[in-house]
Amino acid sequence: MSGQIRAMTGAADARKALGVRRLITPPRRGEDSPVKRALIHVVLIITAIIVVFPVIRVFGTALRPGDNLLNPTLDIIPEGATLDAFYHVLFETNLPNWLFNSLVVTMGTAMVGLILAATSAYAFSRYKFRSRSLGLTFLFATQLIPGIMLLVPIYLLAVQLQLVATYQGLVIAYSVTAVPFSIWILKGYYDTVPIDLEEAALIDGCSEFQAFRKILLPLSLPALAIVFLFNFLAAWGEYFTARVLIGSSESLLTWTLGIQRFQAQFQTQWADLSASSIIVSVPIVILFVYVSKYLVSGLTLGGVKG
């Protein structure tokens, strides 16, 4: 019991020490003068308009009726606004299947990436062993390898192993690129958790593995969530690997490949494209804006200790 309480207070302390603070902490500095504040507001409002304008524009395009698509206008709500495009992409195209395919592949990848990374990052963070710095150098080097560089051999090998136009090849390709980045981020996070807690647990009779599973993992939940989210987002919006590996199979398409079909050679279906972009983005944006409060400042390469 007392051990449990210690672990719990320890968790709060550790969180505070780590900088897993929410990004919105009240600023501690004094008030600015009214003129300065007004100036800041003006700059921020102009920037926000530039940022948000394309987004609002997409909604406008998605609402346009079919005969009004090529009308050069800047109206936000177009004349004769209609939800036809949303109905069309949801019920008369394969968009729901493309989304489902993406979701299944993406969840699978993010889970594999997270589990493999959560365990190996612990070894990198807490143990000294030969070839440890070789491993870290490799993990870092993967960040500068262009994705296409790895895609060339993966594609050629997949052709020979007959893994083209299957999800096996795609899940493997995604997981392989997700794991190194995840290990690097999580290792950086584990490094910031004081080792005392685990040492105390060992003295209390935990095994090494229990110390990892019962002390460090629960403390690292925010970082694990972020890594999962990043792997999820990376695979969710991926295009080139999918195009090369499964682009030839009409029934396996993910949404990135699918909505390209709306950009036909001669006539882009702008309303369909806009409507499906919105459908694809809205859940992700809500998730992202919610989770971004917990974005850890040490996200960059995990090597940062501010």
Add this chain to the structure above:
Amino acid sequence: MFDWNQAATALKDVGWTLAVIVALSAMLEVVLWVVLVKWRKARLALPIMLLAPAVIGLLVLYVYPLIWELNVSFTKMGIRNFVNPGILGLTSDPQIFVGLQNYINVFTQPVLKQTGFWQLFAQTIIWTMVNVFFHVVFGVLLAVMLNRRLRGRTVYRALLILPWAIPAFASLQIWRTEFNYQYGAVNQVLGLFGVTPVQWLSDPIANFAAMSITNIWLGVPFMMVITLGGLQSISSDYYEAAELDGASTYQSFRSITIPLLKPVLVPAVLLGTFLTFNNILVPFFINVNELETSDILVTALYRAAFQFSRYGFAAAFAFVIFAILMVFTIFYVRKTNALKGAYE
């Protein structure tokens, strides 16, 4: 319409793949447990067992393909010469083995239809410098403003983070239509200010600018969030002390904010450089008319491999690109100590 059969196939295929990965890992762990724990009673049993699945997976599925690719780079493998260079990729088969010829060709022959390596290299350098510069400048400025006591900062932050939150692929489909000469919003907005319409998609310089505008829009929020995190770790004591000493806002920005942001910004700039240098989505999709003046090294690599199917050549080209990034990184890391802490 939602096709249930297709959905079931997707679930089954991915499920099987995951099951195989789990089964292989479990087998590996059992073997390691018997050998290390029961038999050798090894001190490092736990870390080895924790690392094993990832290490073996990465060796087989990441390192091995790269070694194989290195061997392919010495062959003239292509769609017409689809000779299997063997499991190890090692071949001296005179039918496809060409030695270093591909590496010579990268520098002496056109990589794309007309454009050669050096022009692509110059375009990539300009692209990377312009983008990273604006990412950092705008990112830091916005973060500094958002870090003040301000009404509605939560709303501002949520709005300014949007370009990062929206899947980049979706934004790019929208941006490329908005750059349309006649119907796109960009020219219409410029028209309100009396600017004559620009040929964003067919004029080389305008297209390069369009790519950069899009990518700056996409990349600023990342720098902003990173910087905001860094700013909030700076203790307010420094600013209060500076204020007592009569320092101006600019002076405390110069002498407190910038130096204390360095440990956050230095690695962020490195990561930003990789992401921009290796960014294939933006130059590929904004470049609707496949202008070779808008290609950078990685898009040229994609075209060489998957549009022209010159696999041997593309492999050699890939290693040249990798070498460039590696030289840059070693130089940068030596100079700035960006990775201090990671190896501790």
